[in-house]
Amino acid sequence: MIKVSVVGAKGRMGSHVVDAVNGAADIELALALDAGDDLSGITPENTDVVVEFTVPSVSLNNVLALVRQGVDVVVGTTGWTDEKLDQVRAALAEAPRDNQSVFIAPNFAISAVLADYFAKVAAPYFESAEVIELHHPNKVDAPSGTAIHTAHAIADARNAAGLGEVPDNTETDGGSRGQVVDGIHVHAVRLRGLNAHEEVLFGNAGEQLTIRADSFDRISFMPGVLLAVRKIATGDYSGLTVGLDHFLDL
Numbered sequence: 001m002i003k004v005s006v007v008g009a010k011g012r013m014g015s016h017v018v019d020a021v022n023g024a025a026d027i028e029l030a031l032a033l034d035a036g037d038d039l040s041g042i043t044p045e046n047t048d049v050v051v052e053f054t055v056p057s058v059s060l061n062n063v064l065a066l067v068r069q070g071v072d073v074v075v076g077t078t079g080w081t082d083e084k085l086d087q088v089r090a091a092l093a094e095a096p097r098d099n100q101s102v103f104i105a106p107n108f109a110i111s112a113v114l115a116d117y118f119a120k121v122a123a124p125y126f127e128s129a130e131v132i133e134l135h136h137p138n139k140v141d142a143p144s145g146t147a148i149h150t151a152h153a154i155a156d157a158r159n160a161a162g163l164g165e166v167p168d169n170t171e172t173d174g175g176s177r178g179q180v181v182d183g184i185h186v187h188a189v190r191l192r193g194l195n196a197h198e199e200v201l202f203g204n205a206g207e208q209l210t211i212r213a214d215s216f217d218r219i220s221f222m223p224g225v226l227l228a229v230r231k232i233a234t235g236d237y238s239g240l241t242v243g244l245d246h247f248l249d250l
């Protein structure tokens with residue numbers, strides 16, 4: 001049995017993770033903690049893998065503390081920057097156990113991971129590319145972690161193919177052109193009734209390709225979370241790994 005503790009267990013995602021863990025035959029719930037609880041009770045004796053879904057402002061400190069406590073961590077919380085990832089790598093280099101792991105996924109839904117992958121494949125073939133993410137209005141961060149990840153992936157693929165900047169003759173912009181992430185314009189919509197959605201638009205003269213992923217329910221993230229828990233529990237992924245695509249043979 002894989003022993004899993006959930007941090008952020010009372011949240012929208014954390015509560016689904018608790019249910020998913022309770023429903024998995026090979027995984028058992030150790031601790032379910034939320035804001036105000038003491039994370040120091042999570043130890044290698046009671047926990048193999050921690051699943052962390054909290055808020056961007058606290059996630060880094062939680063992950064650093066858990067690494068120091070000797071446990072592996074699967075993280076779904078957004079807000080990761082290169083600087084924060086470097087801090088995680090540094091903590092792992094000093095970790096108390098050999099081969100400790102942290103796994104971070106901007107998105108655990110198969111539709112979103114594949115949309116990201118297809119966008120990377122398409123990116124070198126189009127002059128224009130923009131990302132639109134659409135979410136429920138309770139989301140605290142914009143743009144979404146997934147949209148930032150997609151924009152970086154598109155930019156990397158464009159750079160590798162020798163493409164220049166996307167064409168854009170805008171002279172006045174009060175914010176309507178979105179946030180520019182690595183040269184790619186990213187737009188965020190917040191609308192009651194939505195859950196988590198992303199559209200990647202590609203354009204050439206006379207043609208357009210749209211790649212769209214829709215997550216209508218948070219249960220869509222659970223197979224990816226459990227896959228990550230099982231993979232990390234093997235001990236084969238020491239260090240920091242970012243992105244569920246690493247586990248999907250893409």
Ligand SMILES: NC(=O)C1=CN([C@@H]2O[C@H](COP(=O)(O)OP(=O)(O)OC[C@H]3O[C@@H](n4cnc5c(N)ncnc54)[C@H](O)[C@@H]3O)[C@@H](O)[C@H]2O)C=CC1
Nearest residue numbers: 008010011012013034035054058076077078105106107108
């Ligand atoms: N990677 C993925 O596939 C997905 C990622 N997310 C991300 O997961 C994060 C959480 O999203 P939601 O569950 O919708 O948010 P939420 O606000 O419903 O839940 C966050 C939970 O964290 C708790 N929390 C706050 N500070 C804490 C602390 N210091 N220690 C422990 N718990 C603490 C809160 O009390 C709350 O219960 C967000 O960053 C969101 O963007 C959301 C959906 C899918």
Ligand SMILES: O=C(O)C1=N[C@H](C(=O)O)C[C@H](O)C1
Nearest residue numbers: 078106107139144145146196
């Ligand atoms: O807050 C959410 O809901 C989601 N957050 C993640 C993100 O910011 O990309 C993943 C998914 O889009 C749902």
